[in-house]
Amino acid sequence: AQTVTQSQPEMSVQEAETVTLSCTYDTSESDYYLFWYKQPPSRQMILVIRQEAYKQQNATENRFSVNFQKAAKSFSLKISDSQLGDAAMYFCAYRNVYSGGGADGLTFGKGTHLIIQP
């Protein structure tokens, strides 16, 4: 079974600064997907960024980027120019590649609560 570990229960950053959220995972698979989801207090879970293990290039979405280290099984999220609207719970998640045998659920880490200081 896969596991996902987020070792930072809470992080705080000044507005406009950069913050990095950590995530490590464990799997015996060689190809899989990794995601970062954001859940604001309004509770809607929103996809922030995604990465396929097969692709070595780190994913980037505007101010959000990842540092994917496959050998180390590490998948950290960097948020640049932090904004007040970035305040939320951030979950790192893993899922297996679709194999044709049926969809697979997400395995989530425990989450990191990100606070943005104005």
Added chain:
Amino acid sequence: DTEVTQTPKHLVMGMTNKKSLKCEQHMGHRAMYWYKQKAKKPPELMFVYSYEKLSINESVPSRFSPECPNSSLLNLHLHALQPEDSALYLCASSQDDSGSSYNEQFFGPGTRLTVL
């Protein structure tokens, strides 16, 4: 339409009641999911439907009964729940067919369930 909708937003029920949660998507996704999320915890997978067939049941008690009437609709029937079942119930969907990649899951806003 890139939205997953869930009704109701809030639900309060007694332990002897029968109620249902509803989830709908019109993105043509072939997989739909139910997750349970307790306060300050990550979502936990309950059920997965692939092509309208139940493919994963994570040992969920029988007082939770999922149903997928068609490819756009997913229900969760509730009966004889316990107070510890109070939680946020999230529905999600994903493409998950042979031609798709990433297969990220799109989540609905959730139903906040309180069992008295």
